[in-house]
Amino acid sequence: MQNANMYMVPSKEWIAKQLDRVKEGQIVGLKGFPVRIDAKDQLWHWQSSSTREDIGAGACELIYLTDFQITV
Numbered sequence: 001m002q003n004a005n006m007y008m009v010p011s012k013e014w015i016a017k018q019l020d021r022v023k024e025g026q027i028v029g030l031k032g033f034p035v036r037i038d039a040k041d042q043l044w045h046w047q048s049s050s051t052r053e054d055i056g057a058g059a060c061e062l063i064y065l066t067d068f069q070i071t072v
Contacts, residue, residue: 005060009035015068022070031067 010016011032022028034048048062 007060007062008032008065009037009063010068011064011066015065018068018070019065026070027072029067029069029071030063030065032063032065035062035064037062 008019008030010019036048037046039045046062049060
């Protein structure tokens with residue numbers, strides 16, 4: 001069994017609204033890609049993990065979500 005901490009960056013307002021409606025135990029469909037976010041002042045960035053083998057700090061996935069649906 002695998003698990004991951006995934007942070008979603010919605011590409012559209014309707015996706016953000018759907019994300020807010022998800023309840024524990026529901027199954028969702030996701031479509032997107034990993035991203036890096038840079039601060040305007042360039043003092044920090046947030047980089048998505050690029051492997052399923054890492055653990056600890058920096059091991060989370062940061063996903064730019066282009067499509068989303070609640071399936072169950």
